[in-house]
Amino acid sequence: MKKAFVISSMLAATFAQAQVGVEKSDSLMMGNNYLNEVYYLLKDGSQSMQPTTNWQIAFRTGGQTDGIRVNTATAMGPEDAAVSIYVYPNGALADWATMDTAGHSTWVALHNSDKTWEVGALNTTAGAFPDFGWGVYNMSTHIVTGDSIYLVKYKVAGVEKFKKLYVEKKANSSWFFKHADIDGTNETNVELKSSDYPGKNYIYYSLEDATALDREPAAWDFVLTRYAALQSNGAYYPATGILTNIGVYAAKTEGKEASDLTLADTTDGFTGAIDVIGYDWKAYSPVWYTKDSLAYFVQDRDGILWKVVFTAFGGAADGKTVFAKTQMTPGVSVREVEAALLQTSVYPNPAQGTAHVVFSAVASGTARVRILDINGREIQQSNLNIVAGVQSIELDLSAMVQGVYFVQVSANGFQSTQKLIKN
Secondary structure (H helix, E strand, O other): OHHHHHHHHHHHHHHHHHHOOOEEEEEEEOOHHHOEEEEEOOOOOOEEEEEOOOOOEEEEOOOOOOOEEEOOOOOOOHHHOOOEEEEOOOOOHHHOOOOOOOOHHHOOOOOOOOOOOOOOHHHOOOOOOOEOOOEEEEOOOOEEEEOOEEEEEEEEOOEEEEEEEEEEEEEOOEEEEEEEEOOOOOOEEEEEEHHHOOOOOEEEEEOOOOEEEOOOOOOOOEEEEEEEEEOOOOOEEEEEEEEEOOOOEEEEEEOOOHHHOOHHHEOOOOEOOOOOOEOOOEEEOOOEEEOOOEEEEEEOOOOOEEEEEEEEEOHHHOOEEEEEEEEOOOOOOOOOOOOOEEEEEEEOOOEOOEEEEEEEEOOOEEEEEEEEEOOOOEEEEEEEEEOOEEEEEEEEOOOOOOEEEEEEEEEOOEEEEEEEEEO
8 A cells, every 4th residue: 555655656746747846927816905815726726716705604614623713804995894703791692582782892802813724713712621612512422512602793885784693513513503683683593514515624604695605616725815813912903815725834934035045944844824924925115015035835735845936916906916836846646644654755856965855744753764876775864753744854965976866754654755866
């Protein structure tokens, strides 16, 4: 099984090699006042556009997840700027029928995490396990039962709307909730099944239209969107930027011309945080401009390493974002999900004095990195402790003569080999 995986990886690498090192320019268009968000897939440039404002709440799919997010930074400018959601502080579940908005201007709004898709606004009030914020998990029945009611506020065409929401439970990967106008009219009971949205992170829902929405494309690496970004002062501010998908890892590099930035310039290494790219690749003074000493390395869900440099931003006039992407490594077409080591690649290739081996691990452990010559003789070896996520280590090639070598990475019974050319 593992041998077949390595062979298929090498075939995929051969197929993808023609694209390595080729810089391509692309752009995403959100439209006037950021009316749309755009999902993007790096390997083929495919895009999927969705209206920014057509949902208010979203529920995480799958059986072991409990995230509930809200659309906290929609489009349309300050008059229709955001959905606000509050835990109702004036009563408990029994007060559903009499719930009102009195004093809501003093309540603290809840916000999604801008670091992970797993923590939504309704999860941020969670205490110790088994409290998930909006409800409590029962370890016998495996059902999360809701224990809070919420006030949701948003605007449609400048008209302020109020809804009340109660998430009853999550059972067998299905969500059960109800919502109504604040006076109790238009009460609607809803069941959303994760099985109806295979491969999607979230099921989106419009409280305004009482309709579930399938908004995510089948495959995407990042989305250009509006979201509430956490600031250093603890406040959240509406931002326009890039959030990466689950399974995508990114690293920020800065400090010199973008064309000269390499993996050696990463500031914090690779991380799965969804806001590594975020919004601060651009600035305003007195017009929008992109920073020319900033680049991002992104490993997509297929294990391909990319360099991404943003080159233009149009602001609220059209939301146009222009960027250059360069495929740095071949990818693999098959993932062995039970292995501790999923992907490896070597960059740059060909290389001179140094190269980086980039690998993605789903679990901590010990890895061995070897450089072999074309006859299989070991030239270098190093052992290192690895953690879950994408890591990059530098290889010193200065003592090696020109020629063809193989970089072999092994961990927890899995082994991957990539060809390296030393110039």
